[in-house]
Every structure is written in C-alpha cells, then in structure tokens.
Amino acid sequence: MMNTFQFDTASLLLALPEIFLLSAIVVVLLLDLFLTKRFKQVTYYLTQASLLITGVLSYNLIGHPETVIFSNSFVLDDMASVFKVFMMGFSMVAMVYSRHYLTQHSLFRGEYFILVLLSILGMMVMVSGYSLLTLYLGLEILSLSLYTLIAIARKRSGAIEAALKYFVLGAIASGLLLYGMSMIYGISGSLNISDISAFASDANLGARETLIINFGLVFLVIGIAFKLGAVPFHMWVPDVYQGSPTSVTMFISTVPKIAAVAMLVRILVDGLGAMHAYWADLFMVLAVLSIALGSVVALMQTNIKRMLAYSTISHVGFIMLGFVTGVVSGYGAAVFYVFVYILISLAAFGIIILLNKEGFEADQISDFKGLSKHSPWFALMMLAVMLSMAGVPPFIGFYSKFFILQQVISAGFITLAVVAVVFAVISAYYYLQIIKSMYFEDADKDITISAPMDIQLVLSINAILILVVGIFPDFWMKLALSLF
Amino acid sequence: MVSLSDYLILSAIIFCIGLVGIFVNRTNIITLLMCVELILVAVNTNFIAFSHFLGNEAGQIFVFFILTVAAAEVAIGLAILTLLFRNKGTISVDVTNSLKG
Amino acid sequence: MLENYLPIMVFIFLGIAFGVGPMLIGYLLGPNKPDKEKNSQFECGFPPFDDSRMYFNVRYYLVAILFILFDLEVAFVFPWAVVQSDLGWFGFISMSIFLFLLVVGFIFEWKNGALEWE
Numbered sequence: 025m026m027n028t029f030q031f032d033t034a035s036l037l038l039a040l041p042e043i044f045l046l047s048a049i050v051v052v053l054l055l056d057l058f059l060t061k062r063f064k065q066v067t068y069y070l071t072q073a074s075l076l077i078t079g080v081l082s083y084n085l086i087g088h089p090e091t092v093i094f095s096n097s098f099v100l101d102d103m104a105s106v107f108k109v110f111m112m113g114f115s116m117v118a119m120v121y122s123r124h125y126l127t128q129h130s131l132f133r134g135e136y137f138i139l140v141l142l143s144i145l146g147m148m149v150m151v152s153g154y155s156l157l158t159l160y161l162g163l164e165i166l167s168l169s170l171y172t173l174i175a176i177a178r179k180r181s182g183a184i185e186a187a188l189k190y191f192v193l194g195a196i197a198s199g200l201l202l203y204g205m206s207m208i209y210g211i212s213g214s215l216n217i218s219d220i221s222a223f224a225s226d227a228n229l230g231a232r233e234t235l236i237i238n239f240g241l242v243f244l245v246i247g248i249a250f251k252l253g254a255v256p257f258h259m260w261v262p263d264v265y266q267g268s269p270t271s272v273t274m275f276i277s278t279v280p281k282i283a284a285v286a287m288l289v290r291i292l293v294d295g296l297g298a299m300h301a302y303w304a305d306l307f308m309v310l311a312v313l314s315i316a317l318g319s320v321v322a323l324m325q326t327n328i329k330r331m332l333a334y335s336t337i338s339h340v341g342f343i344m345l346g347f348v349t350g351v352v353s354g355y356g357a358a359v360f361y362v363f364v365y366i367l368i369s370l371a372a373f374g375i376i377i378l379l380n381k382e383g384f385e386a387d388q389i390s391d392f393k394g395l396s397k398h399s400p401w402f403a404l405m406m407l408a409v410m411l412s413m414a415g416v417p418p419f420i421g422f423y424s425k426f427f428i429l430q431q432v433i434s435a436g437f438i439t440l441a442v443v444a445v446v447f448a449v450i451s452a453y454y455y456l457q458i459i460k461s462m463y464f465e466d467a468d469k470d471i472t473i474s475a476p477m478d479i480q481l482v483l484s485i486n487a488i489l490i491l492v493v494g495i496f497p498d499f500w501m502k503l504a505l506s507l508f
Numbered sequence: 509m510v511s512l513s514d515y516l517i518l519s520a521i522i523f524c525i526g527l528v529g530i531f532v533n534r535t536n537i538i539t540l541l542m543c544v545e546l547i548l549v550a551v552n553t554n555f556i557a558f559s560h561f562l563g564n565e566a567g568q569i570f571v572f573f574i575l576t577v578a579a580a581e582v583a584i585g586l587a588i589l590t591l592l593f594r595n596k597g598t599i600s601v602d603v604t605n606s607l608k609g
Numbered sequence: 610m611l612e613n614y615l616p617i618m619v620f621i622f623l624g625i626a627f628g629v630g631p632m633l634i635g636y637l638l639g640p641n642k643p644d645k646e647k648n649s650q651f652e653c654g655f656p657p658f659d660d661s662r663m664y665f666n667v668r669y670y671l672v673a674i675l676f677i678l679f680d681l682e683v684a685f686v687f688p689w690a691v692v693q694s695d696l697g698w699f700g701f702i703s704m705s706i707f708l709f710l711l712v713v714g715f716i717f718e719w720k721n722g723a724l725e726w727e
Contacts, residue, residue, distance in 0.1 A: 050713050057720045157570050164577045171584050181595040187588050192540055195581060196530060199547035202574065203523060206551050206567075210558035215566045572684055579681040583674040590670050 035093035038100045041081040041108060042148050048074035049141045056134030064132065068123055071137040072116055075144070079112030092154055096216045099154035103289070103507040107151045107282055114279050114366050115144055120482045121370070122271035124475050125377045129177075129385075131269060136176055140275065143169035147283035156205045156215045159287055163201070163251070166283060167194050170276055174268045186267025193250065193260040201247025207240030208296075217295040225298035238302050244291060245306045251284050252340050255313040265333035270380065270387065273329055274373035277336055278366045285343065285362050292347070293355060293508075300350045307344050308440065314341030315444055319451035329387050331454060332372060335413060338451055339365045345444060346428050349435040356505035357427040363500070364424035368490060371409045374483045375402060378475050392458055394467030402473065403462050405487035410459055412490050414452040420494035427501060515557035523550035537592070541585045548578045668726065675718060682711055 036043065052074065056067045082105050090101040119140065126132040146165025153159035171191045177183035209215055211233055212223040223229075224237060246257065253261040265273050292303055318338025325331035343365070346358025379386035379395075396403035412421035425448060432441045473480075493500060526546030533539045552571045559567030689696070689704050696703075718724065 050710070053713060053717060057717060157566075157573060160570075161573060161577070164580070168577075168580055168584055171588065175588055175591055178591050179595075181592075184588065184591045184595050188537070188592060191585055191588055192530065192544070195544040195585075196527070196547070198581075199523075199526070199544065199551065202548070202551040203554070206554035206558065209567055209570070210554065210562070213562050213564055215570065572688075575684060576681050579677045583677050586670045586674045 032093070035091075038085065038088070038091060038093055039098060039152075041078045041085070042145065042152070044081055045074060045078045045141065045145050045148065048078070049138060049145065052134075052141065053138050056138065059134070064134065067134040067137050068119070071141060072119060074141065075112045075116050075119070078144075078148075079109050079116075082108035082112065092218070096218070097155040097158045098152050099217075100152060103286070104152045106503070106507055107286055108148055110363060110366075111144060111147055111151070111279055111282055114282075114370060115140065115275075117370055117374075117482055117486060118271075118275050118278060120479055121274060121374045121377050124479045125269065125271040125380055128380050128382050129269065131177055133176065136173065139169045139173045139176070143173065143275075144279070147280060147286075150283040151286040153287070153290060154217050156209065156217075156220075156291075159290060160198075160202065160205065162283070163287065164198065166280060167198065170194075170272075170280070173272050173275070174264065176272070177269045180267075180269075182267040183269060186264045189260050189267075190264045197247050197250030197257070200243050200250065204240040204243030204245075204247060207236060207243065211236040211240070217290055220295045221297065224296050237296070237299060241296060241299060241303055242306070244296075245303055245310075248284065248288050248291070249310050252281070252288075252344070253337055254310040254340050254344060255317045255337060258314070258317070258337050261337055262330050262333040265336075266327055266330045266387075270329065270373065270377055270385065274370065274377070277332070277373070278369050281340075281343075281362055281366060285359065288347065289355065304348050304350055307348050308437075311341045311344035311348060312440065312443055314338060314344065315447045316341075319447040322451065322454050325454070326389055327387055328376060328389050328391075328458070331389065332369070335451065335454075336365075336369070338447065342425060342428050342444065345432055345440065348437065348440070349431045351431065351435060352508045353505060354428075354431040354435065355508050356501065357424075357431045359507060360497075360501050360504040361424040361428055363504070364420050364493070367486070367493070368409055368412050368421055371405065371483065371486045371490060372413070374479070374486060375406050375409065378402060378473060378479065378483060381472070381474065389458060389461060390468070393461045393465045395462040398467065399473055401484075405483065406462060407459055408487050408490055410455040412494070414455040415448055416452075418491070418494055420490050420497065423494060423497040423501075427497075512557055512561045515553060519550040519553035519557070522546055522553065526550060537585075537589055541582055541589075544585070545578060545582065548574055671723065675723060679711070679715070682708075 048070075052067060052070050055070065056064075059066055085100060086102060086105045086109070088100055088102075088105070090099065092099045119137070122136070122140075123132070126136060143166050146162045146167075146169060149162030149165060150159055151162075153162050171187055171194065174183055174190060175187040205215075208220060212220045214220060214223070250257040265277065268276065292300075296303065315338045318334045318336070318341060322331050322334035322338070325334065339361070343358050343361050346354045346361060348354070349357075376386060379391060392406070395406065408419060412419035415421045415425045429441045429444060432444070523546075526543045526549075529543035529546065530540055533543065552574055555567040555571050555574070559565060559571075685707065686704070689700060693700055693704075
C-alpha cells in the first residue's frame with residue numbers, strides 16, 4: 025500500500041497557536057511539580073507568558089484565507105483567529121485578578137493555572153472546530169477543566185456542591201448535544217460541517233429528512249442553551265456562580281462564553297444555516313424567557329455573585345436575540361455584545377475581588393456600602409460598570425444593546441424589541457441599587473483596599489476601556505461584522 | 509433482520525431511562541454517574557447503528573472518543589464525589605441544598 | 610438455522626467447564642484445614658468471607674479514578690497497532706506524542722503522591 029499519511033508542515037503551522045499552548049501546558053505542568061513553595065510565582069508568570077505568545081501567534085494568522093485542515097476537521101479563518109486573540113487578552117486580565125484572590129484565600133496552587141490553560145486549549149479547539157467531533161472534544165476539554173477548577177477550593181463545601189451541580193448538569197447537556205449530533209450524522213452521513221451544510225441546503229430535501237434534522241436540531245439547541253445558561257436550562261448558573269471561588273466564577277462567566285458562541289456559529293449558522301427558520305423560533309422563546317427571568321429574579325438577590333449570575337442570564341438572552349435575526353449584521357451585533365459583556369463582567373468581578381481581604385469574601389451587596397468615601401476611584405469605576413450593564417448611553421453597554429435591538433427591529437420583530445427594552449429598564453433597578461449603597465449609605469464595616477499595584481492598574485485600564493470603547497463603538501462593530 | 513429503526517428505538521429508550529434517572533434519583537450520587545453513563549451509551553448505540561447502515565466509519569471513530577471522554581468524566585465525577593464525602597460525610601443527593609437564593 | 614448457533618453453545622459449555630471445573634476439582638481433591646492466618650485479610654484488605662454489598666473505603670475510588678484513565682488509552686493503542694505498518698512514521702510519531710502526554714499525566718500523579726495508599 026502507498027504511504028499516504030504524511031506530516032503536512034503547512035497545516036501544522038496553521039495550528040501553531042494550539043500546538044504552542046499544548047507544549048506550554050506540558051512545560052508548566054512539569055516545572056510546577058518541581059518548584060519549591062518559594063518559587064510558586066514562576067508558574068503564574070509562565071502562564072501569562074504562554075497566553076501572551078499564543079495571542080501573538082493567533083494575531084499573526086489574522087487575514088489568512090479560510091483553510092480547512094486535518095481531514096476537514098479544523099478550520100482557520102478570521103473568526104477563529106480574532107476570537108483566539110480576544111480570548112487570550114481576556115484570560116490574561118482574568119489571571120491578574122485571580123492571583124490576588126488566590127493569595128488572599130490561600131488557594132494559590134499551580135494546578136489552578138494549568139487547568140485554566142487547559143480550558144483555554146479546549147476553547148481554541150472549539151473555536152476552530154469544523155467537524156462535530158472536534159467541536160465535541162473541545163467542549164469536553166473545556167468543561168472537564170472547569171469542573172475541576174471549581175473543586176480546587178476543596179475545603180469549602182459550597183464550592184464542592186457547585187462543582188457537583190455543574191458536573192451533573194454539564195454532563196446532561198453534553199449528552200443531549202451528542203444525541204443531536206448523532207441524529208444529524210445519521211441523516212447527513214457526515215460529521216463535517218460543510219458536508220452537513222451542503223446536505224441541509226439541498227433544495228430537494230424530503231419531508232422525512234427535514235423532520236429528522238429538526239429532531240436533532242432540538243437536541244443541539246437544548247445542549248447549547250444549557251452551556252450558555254439560557255432559561256429554562258439555567259438552573260446551574262446561580263448556584264455555580266455563588267458556590268465557586270470568586271476568581272473561578274469570574275473565569276466561567278467570561279471567556280467560555282466566546283467559545284460557546286463560536287460553537288453556536290459553527291453548528292447552527294455554518295452547518296445548519298439553511299434550517300434557520302426552525303432554530304430561530306426556539307431561540308426566540310429562549311431569549312425572551314432569559315431576558316425576563318434574569319431581570320426579574322435578580323431584583324431579589326442579596327448576594328452580588330448570585331445577582332451577577334441572573335444578570336448574565338439576561339445578557340445571554342440578548343446575545344441569542346442577535347441570532348434570531350438570521351442576517352449577518354445580527355450575528356455581528358451578537359458577537360460584539362459578547363465581547364462587551366465580557367469586558368464589563370471582568371471589571372465587575374475585578375472590583376469584587378479587590379474588596380476581598382484575607383479570609384473574607386466580599387460577596388454581599390451590603391459590602392459595597394460607603395465605598396465612595398473610602399475609595400472614590402474604585403467607586404467611580406463600579407459606577408461605570410453598573411451603568412454600562414444597565415445600558416445607560418455614554419457607556420459601552422448601551423451600544424451593544426442598541427446594535428442588537430436595531431437588528432431585531434430591522435428584521436421585523438418589533439414586539440420582541442419592545443419586550444427586551446421593558447425588561448432592560450426593570451433590570452436597571454438592581455444595578456442602581458448597588459450604586460445607591462456605594463454613594464448614599466455609610467459603611468458598617470471597615471473597608472481597606474490592600475490589593476497590589478498590578479491588579480489596581482489593570483482594573484483601571486479595564487474600566488477606562490469601557491468608556492473609550494463606548495465613545496468609539498463603530499470600529500469594534502465593524503470588526504465584529506467582518507468576521508462573518 | 510434487525511433494522512436501523514430497532515436500534516434507534518432501543519437507544520431512545522436507554523436515553524430516556526438515563527435522563528429520567530437523573531431527575532428522579534434522590535438517594536445516591538453514584539447512581540447519577542451511572543445515569544450519565546447510560547445517556548452516553550445510548551448515543552454510542554446511535555452512532556454505531558448509523559455508521560453500520562451508512563457504511564461510513566466516522567461514527568465508529570466518534571464512539572471511541574465518546575468512550576474516552578466518558579471515562580475522564582467519570583474520573584472527575586468520582587473525584588468530586590470523594591471531596592463531597594470528605595466535606596459532608598455522605599454522598600446522598602439531598603445534602604446538596606445549601607446554595608439557594 | 611438453529612445449527613448456526615452450535616458454535617456458540619459449544620463456546621458457552623466450554624466457558625462454564627473452564628470456570629467451574631478447576632474450582633470443583635480443587636474443592637474435591639484439596640485438603641480443607643482453615644486456620645487463623647488463612648482466614649485473615651489479604652491483598653485488598655477485605656475480609657475473605659463477607660457481604661458483597663458493603664461500603665467501600667473512599668480510597669478505592671482514587672485507585673478507580675486513576676485506573677479508568679490509564680485503562681482507556683488502550684482503546685486507542687489497539688487499533689493503531691493493527692494498522693501501524695500502513696501508517697508509517699506519521700502514525701508512529703502521532704502515537705508517541707499521545708503516549709508522551711499520558712506519561713506527563715502519570716508523572717504528575719506520581720509526584721503528587723496519588724499512588725501512595727496512605
């Protein structure tokens with residue numbers, strides 16, 4: 025037999041960011057094992073360096089024409105590269121915040137950083153996945169790392185409980201997703217996204233084929249909704265957010281959302297775009313329920329992590345609205361919304377982490393009382409973050425909501441837009457509540473900010489970005505649109 | 509002759525048993541893990557049946573990966589279970605109720 | 610039609626014979642003199658005669674976890690070994706990378722003391 029299996033150097037170069045990150049993980053893992061306690065910080069710096077280099081490698085691949093490699097299972101296009109660059113940037117910020125939290129709560133262990141790197145590797149595979157197999161494997165690398173990451177606080181029973189809940193519901197979600205995938209494979213005869221797309225957009229598709237694709241589609245949508253945390257598959261979100269260590273909550277609520285949206289785009293838009301009329305209906309219901317429940321239930325929360333969980337659910341609703349429109353500009357608006365949401369969310373969790381003291385978890389809304397007197401600068405930043413989340417005009421959060429609603433209206437869903445706006449106004453109430461307790465109430469306990477310079481600096485830049493991007497949103501919106 | 513739809517019905521039944529098992533089970537977390545495993549087995553049955561009747565090996569390769577991932581998943585599930593046991597002294601589902609809001 | 614199942618019946622009978630036969634022979638021919646040492650716990654630390662529906666020590670789960678992970682790698686090695694001659698260096702290097710990653714995991718668990726019983 026002819027030897028047809030060869031290493032194709034050209035295609036290996038296209039996967040260079042992933043290959044580099046995997047090698048970096050191996051090096052960091054082995055090195056961390058043999059480091060004494062005094063040099064544990066080395067792991068942190070190596071993690072940041074690997075993220076930076078991976079980001080630069082991905083950046084260099086931007087502009088490369090769309091190429092599908094590794095037996096049609098891995099795609100490199102602008103969407104993949106840009107998503108990877110953003111993922112690296114956001115993860116680096118998240119790691120700066122994490123380090124402070126981990127040292128304060130004596131959770132600083134090398135495994136934390138290794139698990140984060142592994143989950144990022146999984147997300148990169150998801151973003152570039154071009155067959156159902158690669159998408160599934162990427163998703164599992166991500167999820168399994170996250171389950172373990174929560175359980176890293178092994179002495180806290182709340183964290184273990186959160187890990188268990190996340191594990192069980194995540195496993196159900198993967199099961200449903202797989203069942204949908206098996207149906208799609210069974211009817212189209214291929215795992216490859218472009219083959220599935222060709223099959224689904226065939227004009228002569230019989231009624232029986234359409235029925236089976238729709239059957240699989242329902243399972244796929246439920247699986248994705250589970251992972252995104254959309255109502256009615258949101259049960260895990262508040263519990264996991266509240267129980268996990270705050271730095272893990274921050275990571276879970278931010279970067280993996282990019283990967284989830286990328287998977288959504290690959291399967292539903294690239295693969296089953298021809299079936300848009302069917303899945304858009306499901307998405308519409310999920311989006312409206314998420315926005316409504318997220319906005320209303322958040323009003324009753326006293327724990328700020330739990331409140332942010334419900335706020336995430338309503339943001340997820342807005343992201344899904346972008347996909348309901350079924351036009352490229354709507355998808356672009358959804359991607360823009362994801363990036364904006366992550367930027368704001370990182371800042372919010374950064375400020376919560378900043379208020380943490382050794383062995384003290386600042387996770388109640390009342391912990392923000394009187395912050396403006398003790399630290400006007402950070403109170404101002406929290407103000408920007410909260411107004412941004414509520415969608416008040418000069419801030420970036422306004423534009424992300426505005427772009428989505430603009431697309432929803434031009435696609436003809438006026439009622440949908442009105443419902444979204446009404447609930448957005450309701451949700452403004454609980455963001456304003458935090459502002460009220462920061463500015464108009466006196467502190468009932470001592471607030472001192474003892475965080476090191478690096479987190480204060482990064483947090484300030486993060487908050488200023490919220491303003492700057494809010495002043496020039498067009499550039500970023502154009503970038504998001506160019507990805508499709 | 510066993511037809512494709514027989515396999516699909518079997519896997520649908522196994523899938524439902526697994527799914528219902530997760531939601532009604534209130535005693536033991538190990539049972540939960542078994543139910544998750546049942547769901548994956550149902551999916552595997554689907555993939556192999558399709559793969560056989562389509563004459564396409566991709567589905568069987570997928571099954572290999574699902575099996576491996578399932579093993580990793582069970583390993584992590586057992587690890588979390590061990591931690592839960594150390595923290596609470598029991599592995600009953602009912603103890604996981606301290607997170608509410 | 611039915612005679613197609615004859616090999617399976619032979620297989621089942623042989624299986625039972627191989628399983629039950631030696632035990633029966635041992636029971637019939639061997640001397641039966643139990644003493645304290647013989648009935649004491651050995652190997653896994655379980656009492657030799659006990660109810661099988663008992664609680665396991667949580668440490669067994671740890672062993673089970675590690676066993677599952679390294680057990681399943683064989684699922685990939687077997688198919689690879691069958692077609693290795695066709696795959697050539699490509700297959701060899703790919704499998705080497707896979708096994709190297711497994712070894713890294715093994716070093717990690719060893720250094721962390723997961724293989725120690727106590």
